[in-house]
Amino acid sequence: MIRVIDHYAVRLIFVISIIFSAQVLASPDIEHWKTGDGARVYFVEAMELPMVDIHIIFDAGSARDGEQAGLANFTATLLSDGAGGLNSDTIAKRFSEIGARFGAGVDRDMTTVTLRTLIGDEYMKPALALFNTLLTKPDFPEQDIERERQRILIGLQQEEQSPGSIVDRTFYKKLYGTHPYATPPNGTSASIKTITRDMIQSFHAKYYVSGNAVIAITGAVSKNEARKIAEQITEGLAKGTAAENIPVVSALEKAGVENIAHPSTQTHVRMGQPGVKRGDPDYFALYVGNHVLGGSGLVSRLSDEVREKRAMSYSVYSYFIPQREYGAFTIGLQTKNDQTSEAIDVVKTVLQDYIEHGPTKEELVSSKKNITGGFPLNIASNSKIIGYISMIGFYGLPLDYLDRFNDNINSVTIEQIQEAFKRRLDIGKMVTVTVGGQQ
Amino acid sequence: MTDNSIKTNRLIIGLVAVVVIGAIALYQWQGSISGKKSPFQPVKSKVSEYSLDNGMKIIVREDHRAPVVVSQIWYKVGASYEHGGITGVSHVLEHMMFKGTTAHPPGEFSKIISENGGRENAFTGRDYTAYFQQLEKSRLAVSFELEADRMRNLLLLPEEFAKEVKVVMEERRLRTEDNPQSLTYENFAATAFQTSPYHNPIIGWMNDLENMNIQDLQAWYKKWYAPNNATLVVAGDVNPKEVYLLAQKYFGVIPRSKNGVNKPQLETEQNGIRRIVVKRPAKLAYLLMGYQVPVLKTAKEEWEPYALEVLAEIMDGDESARLTTNLVRGQQIVAAASASYDILARLQSLFLFSGVPSEGKTVQEIEQALRVEIERVKNEPVSREELERVKTQVVASDVYEKDSVFYQAMQIGTLETIGLNWKLMDEYVERIRAVTPEQVQQVARKYLIEDHLTVAVLEPLPLENKKGMTNAGGSTHDTRH
Numbered sequence: 001m002i003r004v005i006d007h008y009a010v011r012l013i014f015v016i017s018i019i020f021s022a023q024v025l026a027s028p029d030i031e032h033w034k035t036g037d038g039a040r041v042y043f044v045e046a047m048e049l050p051m052v053d054i055h056i057i058f059d060a061g062s063a064r065d066g067e068q069a070g071l072a073n074f075t076a077t078l079l080s081d082g083a084g085g086l087n088s089d090t091i092a093k094r095f096s097e098i099g100a101r102f103g104a105g106v107d108r109d110m111t112t113v114t115l116r117t118l119i120g121d122e123y124m125k126p127a128l129a130l131f132n133t134l135l136t137k138p139d140f141p142e143q144d145i146e147r148e149r150q151r152i153l154i155g156l157q158q159e160e161q162s163p164g165s166i167v168d169r170t171f172y173k174k175l176y177g178t179h180p181y182a183t184p185p186n187g188t189s190a191s192i193k194t195i196t197r198d199m200i201q202s203f204h205a206k207y208y209v210s211g212n213a214v215i216a217i218t219g220a221v222s223k224n225e226a227r228k229i230a231e232q233i234t235e236g237l238a239k240g241t242a243a244e245n246i247p248v249v250s251a252l253e254k255a256g257v258e259n260i261a262h263p264s265t266q267t268h269v270r271m272g273q274p275g276v277k278r279g280d281p282d283y284f285a286l287y288v289g290n291h292v293l294g295g296s297g298l299v300s301r302l303s304d305e306v307r308e309k310r311a312m313s314y315s316v317y318s319y320f321i322p323q324r325e326y327g328a329f330t331i332g333l334q335t336k337n338d339q340t341s342e343a344i345d346v347v348k349t350v351l352q353d354y355i356e357h358g359p360t361k362e363e364l365v366s367s368k369k370n371i372t373g374g375f376p377l378n379i380a381s382n383s384k385i386i387g388y389i390s391m392i393g394f395y396g397l398p399l400d401y402l403d404r405f406n407d408n409i410n411s412v413t414i415e416q417i418q419e420a421f422k423r424r425l426d427i428g429k430m431v432t433v434t435v436g437g438q439q
Numbered sequence: 440m441t442d443n444s445i446k447t448n449r450l451i452i453g454l455v456a457v458v459v460i461g462a463i464a465l466y467q468w469q470g471s472i473s474g475k476k477s478p479f480q481p482v483k484s485k486v487s488e489y490s491l492d493n494g495m496k497i498i499v500r501e502d503h504r505a506p507v508v509v510s511q512i513w514y515k516v517g518a519s520y521e522h523g524g525i526t527g528v529s530h531v532l533e534h535m536m537f538k539g540t541t542a543h544p545p546g547e548f549s550k551i552i553s554e555n556g557g558r559e560n561a562f563t564g565r566d567y568t569a570y571f572q573q574l575e576k577s578r579l580a581v582s583f584e585l586e587a588d589r590m591r592n593l594l595l596l597p598e599e600f601a602k603e604v605k606v607v608m609e610e611r612r613l614r615t616e617d618n619p620q621s622l623t624y625e626n627f628a629a630t631a632f633q634t635s636p637y638h639n640p641i642i643g644w645m646n647d648l649e650n651m652n653i654q655d656l657q658a659w660y661k662k663w664y665a666p667n668n669a670t671l672v673v674a675g676d677v678n679p680k681e682v683y684l685l686a687q688k689y690f691g692v693i694p695r696s697k698n699g700v701n702k703p704q705l706e707t708e709q710n711g712i713r714r715i716v717v718k719r720p721a722k723l724a725y726l727l728m729g730y731q732v733p734v735l736k737t738a739k740e741e742w743e744p745y746a747l748e749v750l751a752e753i754m755d756g757d758e759s760a761r762l763t764t765n766l767v768r769g770q771q772i773v774a775a776a777s778a779s780y781d782i783l784a785r786l787q788s789l790f791l792f793s794g795v796p797s798e799g800k801t802v803q804e805i806e807q808a809l810r811v812e813i814e815r816v817k818n819e820p821v822s823r824e825e826l827e828r829v830k831t832q833v834v835a836s837d838v839y840e841k842d843s844v845f846y847q848a849m850q851i852g853t854l855e856t857i858g859l860n861w862k863l864m865d866e867y868v869e870r871i872r873a874v875t876p877e878q879v880q881q882v883a884r885k886y887l888i889e890d891h892l893t894v895a896v897l898e899p900l901p902l903e904n905k906k907g908m909t910n911a912g913g914s915t916h917d918t919r920h
Contacts, residue, residue: 005562005564005614005641005642006560006561006562007560007562008560049841050838051839051842089764092763092764093759096759097824097827098831099832099835116839118838147768150771150774150798153798155774157723158723158795160722160902161619161720161899262902263903264616264617265616266609296553297549298549304546310602311605312609314606314610315613334609334612334613366550370553370556373575374556374558374575375556376506376576377507377558377574377575380504380844438903
């Protein structure tokens with residue numbers, strides 16, 4: 001329902017841009033240790049608000065789905081539907097009566113299970129105990145599986161009526177072919193119908209284990225309390241081992257195009273290639289380079305050419321999603337059906353020019369100023385802090401990642417950007433997907 | 440209270456006892472939450488309030504957790520101030536506010552904010568238009584200089600307007616035309632509200648956008664963009680007095696304007712159920728039901744909006760609420776259902792229910808199931824246990840929301856802009872805690888009545904999705920090593 005509309009759409013994606021200006025600001029103190037069973041813990045004390053956030057992240061994203069696309073998501077969805085003999089109604093009531101918030105979500109790399117609770121024994125103790133039960137003793141009752149299966153299928157139908165969802169699903173399929181990143185985290189209607197309780201149980205048994213877990217804690221608890229919390233929430237979780245590596249993403253050999261007819265007034269466009277991974281040596285050059293190209297809202301080159309100069313799209317952007325393996329480099333827009341090919345031509349011209357010449361000196365300076373000057377905003381709340389300690393923990397980035405980030409951003413040169421873009425992106429081998437055009 | 444000095448001390452951080460202009464609302468929860476002792480004594484927001492001679496109001500909310508600041512400027516104008524023929528003008532003007540002043544050519548506003556490490560955006564609602572920047576705290580003057588400039592010196596160039604209105608039409612296609620549920624809601628609101636300006640969509644009707652001209656925008660800008668029609672809300676790691684002086688420097692020089700006047704345009708009495716059907720290409724049916732209800736601003740009985748707020752929570756506050764428990768998990772008749780009430784509107788609004796049927800179920804069945812829940816809440820008082828859960832959730836939310844400085848500024852800005860006092864924010868938890876089971880039942884009986892109901896149904900037409908319409912430039916499969 002539209003209640004408020006924004007000036008421009010902010011594409012919400014899990015790209016945490018963390019920049020640190022060492023002269024002015026202190027980054028949060030990240031404490032790190034392992035639980036007795038080997039789960040890696042990352043903790044930042046934040047005493048100001050009487051609450052605590054806990055994330056437990058398993059290396060169990062949809063890339064682990066195997067033949068059953070949507071298995072990781074299905075499993076996470078069912079955690080609150082029956083555990084330790086408690087049914088879904090009782091679980092919902094128990095969290096509710098202590099004001100605690102439980103959540104579980106899945107992307108291509110990870111399953112993240114979250115808890116937000118008030119501090120104080122009356123609240124935190126029962127919240128942690130229930131959280132532990134859901135993580136370690138899920139019952140996966142048959143009737144809840146069937147109900148959630150139906151709800152997931154309805155959700156997939158909802159995606160089928162949205163050109164924006166269809167274009168994303170198709171884009172990933174073409175970009176990744178047989179790689180596990182190709183399938184949508186929500187699965188497909190065919191795959192969801194084949195998932196059995198046994199598969200869900202095995203998935204949980206294999207991946208929801210301490211050796212495969214990262215725990216992030218932020219809030220009004222001491223380090224000692226955090227240590228106890230980490231032990232308590234994982235008590236009873238099998239020790240297990242870290243998940244095996246996911247396959248390497250291979251580069252595209254040639255261009256691919258897919259146009260899907262949809263009864264919409266606009267055509268949604270996605271273009272791209274496999275892009276960058278966490279810890280990649282080109283990461284900073286690509287990050288800063290993309291900021292100029294299409295990552296800085298209204299002042300980016302793509303926005304200037306497509307929206308500001310030509311009024312062809314409300315939202316146009318580009319981004320790299322750094323993942324365990326090469327995440328997508330994506331350019332996206334939507335435009336009135338009859339100007340689709342013109343918009344694609346504009347994007348190609350901008351991109352080709354950028355690959356060849358890189359940013360101007362002035363653009364590079366501006367982008368660095370935005371990225372470094374905006375650093376304090378990235379860590380201005382507990383939610384934001386836990387988001388990036390989760391990321392640092394999960395991808396095994398160094399604890400001083402933030403301290404060095406600012407220098408890394410500032411040391412990027414025009415030549416490095418130009419060289420990295422030239423080496424990594426090739427318009428002649430990109431995937432282009434359009435959805436729309438039927439009305 | 441639990442005796443826990445460590446936890447109490449945590450809250451002292453927010454309680455630097457500086458007396459500033461305007462009230463500092465501090466209060467403690469008395470007694471218990473949910474039958475349990477509260478572990479802490481929450482301190483409410485430290486807020487300072489100032490006025491400039493030209494009538495501009497400044498409200499500063501201190502939060503010293505991080506060295507950042509959010510600055511929001513709220514104008515008392517939005518879609519509900521518009522009349523037929525110019526719908527969407529508030530929103531198009533909001534877009535044009537980025538298109539240049541005498542001092543700063545088009546595009547420069549965003550460029551300057553960006554180079555200062557800032558994030559910015561603007562939003563238009565039914566009752567307000569607001570602009571904001573989030574910055575490292577020392578850059579606040581950058582925001583003030585630019586906002587003061589565009590409050591008075593906007594160019595409104597015809598060639599920029601010609602392009603920007605096309606961007607807005609693309610936005611309308613994206614948000615409404617190609618989204619069957621949004622389109623259903625638009626039709627639904629236009630049916631439920633006959634004489635109230637909530638009849639019109641915020642983004643405007645397409646035909647009005649097609650016929651909008653630069654004179655419409657000039658008149659709108661002149662009428663509503665003035666210091667005496669604006670509220671500046673600043674939240675973050677700032678000193679209120681310094682913020683006031685800085686605002687005085689940049690905004691204080693702008694002269695007051697004649698106040699824009701708006702006709703009341705109250706909704707007429709609804710005398711019977713209204714039903715509409717919207718047919719669009721879609722996969723899923725969708726149901727919307729809305730009852731005419733008062734809001735905080737319009738209520739004759741002060742407690743009623745809070746009781747309606749509790750009613751919405753009882754129905755759909757969280758996973759343990761009635762709609763999810765009974766209709767999603769119990770009868771499994773809906774795949775998703777919601778109930779909502781917007782207490783912070785300027786004009787009489789709707790208590791809304793919506794639902795998407797489960798596989799094999801119809802909208803008629805889910806309407807019936809929702810009506811059973813509605814009758815139940817009219818006929819039986821809600822249980823103490825349910826009410827306590829709702830109240831605990833509200834108290835917890837009040838703590839959790841403090842993690843977002845932006846959200847708190849939003850609350851202040853919304854209240855002030857619809858013509859209420861920001862201090863109501865600090866009364867909210869107490870008001871909710873005072874609601875009784877009988878009051879919930881009373882508002883349900885009084886307002887959830889058949890003759891004040893509007894129902895809209897989305898009836899899906901086939902999508903006729905033809906895959907691979909054309910296929911040029913490469914193979915559709917096996918494009919890798």
